Amino acid sequence: MAAPFARPCGFPDTVVLVSFYNTQAPGLRLLQALLERAGYQVSLFFYENKGFHPPSAWELQTLTDRIQRAYPIMVVVCLETQVGFSAAQLLFQGLKPYGLPVVCGGAYATVYPMACLSAGAHYVLQGNDARALVFLADALTGRGEDPARIPGLSYRDGAVFVLKEAVFSRGLEHLPPPCLQSSCVYRIQSDTIKQEDPERSARSYTVFLSRDCPYQCAGCAQPMLRQMAQGKSPVLHFRSVQSVLWELNQAKKFRPYLCQVQFIAPCFPEVTGWLEEFLQEYPQTVGLPFWLHTYPKNCDTDLLRRLRKAGLRGVHFCLGSGSLPIRRQILYRYETNRELLRTACNAWESGVDAIAYTFFQIPDQPVSALKETFSLLQTFPGRYSVSWKQFVPALGYSPPPVPDCRVPHPVSSSPPPQDVPSDPVRQAWQDLIALWQVPLLRPVCHWAAENPTAHGLFLHRLWRLTSVALKFRDQWCHIRLLLRRFFSLR
Ligand code: SF4
Numbered sequence: 001m002a003a004p005f006a007r008p009c010g011f012p013d014t015v016v017l018v019s020f021y022n023t024q025a026p027g028l029r030l031l032q033a034l035l036e037r038a039g040y041q042v043s044l045f046f047y048e049n050k051g052f053h054p055p056s057a058w059e060l061q062t063l064t065d066r067i068q069r070a071y072p073i074m075v076v077v078c079l080e081t082q083v084g085f086s087a088a089q090l091l092f093q094g095l096k097p098y099g100l101p102v103v104c105g106g107a108y109a110t111v112y113p114m115a116c117l118s119a120g121a122h123y124v125l126q127g128n129d130a131r132a133l134v135f136l137a138d139a140l141t142g143r144g145e146d147p148a149r150i151p152g153l154s155y156r157d158g159a160v161f162v163l164k165e166a167v168f169s170r171g172l173e174h175l176p177p178p179c180l181q182s183s184c185v186y187r188i189q190s191d192t193i194k195q196e197d198p199e200r201s202a203r204s205y206t207v208f209l210s211r212d213c214p215y216q217c218a219g220c221a222q223p224m225l226r227q228m229a230q231g232k233s234p235v236l237h238f239r240s241v242q243s244v245l246w247e248l249n250q251a252k253k254f255r256p257y258l259c260q261v262q263f264i265a266p267c268f269p270e271v272t273g274w275l276e277e278f279l280q281e282y283p284q285t286v287g288l289p290f291w292l293h294t295y296p297k298n299c300d301t302d303l304l305r306r307l308r309k310a311g312l313r314g315v316h317f318c319l320g321s322g323s324l325p326i327r328r329q330i331l332y333r334y335e336t337n338r339e340l341l342r343t344a345c346n347a348w349e350s351g352v353d354a355i356a357y358t359f360f361q362i363p364d365q366p367v368s369a370l371k372e373t374f375s376l377l378q379t380f381p382g383r384y385s386v387s388w389k390q391f392v393p394a395l396g397y398s399p400p401p402v403p404d405c406r407v408p409h410p411v412s413s414s415p416p417p418q419d420v421p422s423d424p425v426r427q428a429w430q431d432l433i434a435l436w437q438v439p440l441l442r443p444v445c446h447w448a449a450e451n452p453t454a455h456g457l458f459l460h461r462l463w464r465l466t467s468v469a470l471k472f473r474d475q476w477c478h479i480r481l482l483l484r485r486f487f488s489l490r
Helices: 026-037 057-069 082-098 107-111 113-119 131-140 222-229 241-254 274-285 301-310 324-329 337-350 367-378 424-435 439-449 456-487
Strands: 014-020 041-047 074-078 102-105 123-125 153-157 160-162 185-189 192-194 204-208 260-264 290-293 312-320 353-360 384-390
Touching: 014 026, 014 057, 014 082, 026 041, 026 074, 026 131, 041 057, 057 082, 057 185, 057 192, 074 082, 074 131, 082 102, 082 107, 082 113, 102 107, 102 131, 107 113, 107 123, 107 222, 113 123, 113 153, 113 160, 123 131, 131 153, 204 241, 241 274, 274 301, 301 312, 301 337, 312 337, 312 367, 337 353, 337 367, 337 384, 367 424, 384 424, 424 439, 424 456, 439 456
Parallel strands: 014 041, 014 074, 041 185, 074 102, 102 123, 204 260, 260 290, 290 312, 312 353, 353 384
Antiparallel strands: 123 153, 153 160, 185 192
């Protein structure tokens, strides 16, 4: 446990919240709302770096100086990924001389509490019951009970680590919506610090409609957390329509450039009356165009058509890989190619865009799997987009061997630099997959697919040019959405 920290008189009870690489950070903003509701002042620090580089010496020094000058009762670092943890370790070292109580929370901290305590954290909040943080703030200001008695709070007592069971709260409605307005927000980026919320100029806002989901995807921390929570079965909770609409209206109020909404809903709420209430109220009270991120099996035409009337523009779903064994045995996604095609057809028939994302750097993915992805995409009807993401295995994930599709040479665990493809054949197929989404270029793709290796450089350059054009197209779409919001144009 942290030794009592001497704070000068007259300083307000401030809690510092720090996020690395994630500026939207809904969990952190929810903690802010809870702490402010309990009477604490909150300062937020967002460290941004698009390449996921650790903070520079100047950035680290500035961050620790600013934190120390606030004389906070505790510093809370939200950890969701390994890369965030690596950056946080530098902060822990920087804060050590000041003796400030340091707390870790988030998915990474829940799964690896020992690593956090060994790295210098005094407390680890395990699970998702954010109220434990308020209990800890009360304890540290002498208003609450001993931190050792707070459920779900592991701690370090000298050389002894006391680990507790993670606590998961089931419901959602007792939680306040994330706080979207604060005067004490700092953005650290490229050796500068500014007092501004990085999300204030955001054009898109992401909302989660549920907690937990019934799926097991390999690139997600959710299945691991579910196992820790209580057992094997998912405990789905959906947010009420009113709480979602309230949050979105707050976002509209505090984000002046907001012009679109992204709903994260692995399952669309199957609560009686939810959809009807949403369809009736969303267009009237929010009225922004929205995109749905969901599981491919949940995109039936009837749902998409109804949502389109309320403003749905597109549906994002994971295609993963065109190879069934890779999808099943490495990505833990069990839909068939026929079901993926059905999803794309349903989107097309409903008049909304299909946006399929696929992964590069999947361990053990042979070139033949990329060919299968290309073949699958060739069957997709109408307009659709493809986006590439790096496959990042979830916390605690160890890929099983896939004997029937193992490649003869090992695949590097780090992504290849974008400009210098490490494997020309693989890169040529990735470029073909990306280019196929542009109908105008499909004859060229047909021709190049005969022998992609021979046309690798041409395909790569063509894709680089095309991706610039697609970025301009996206910018133009954003401008149109902004104009639509402010001048009611179509
Ligand atoms: S559907 Fe989404 S939330 Fe559920 S396990 Fe897969 S990636 Fe995670």
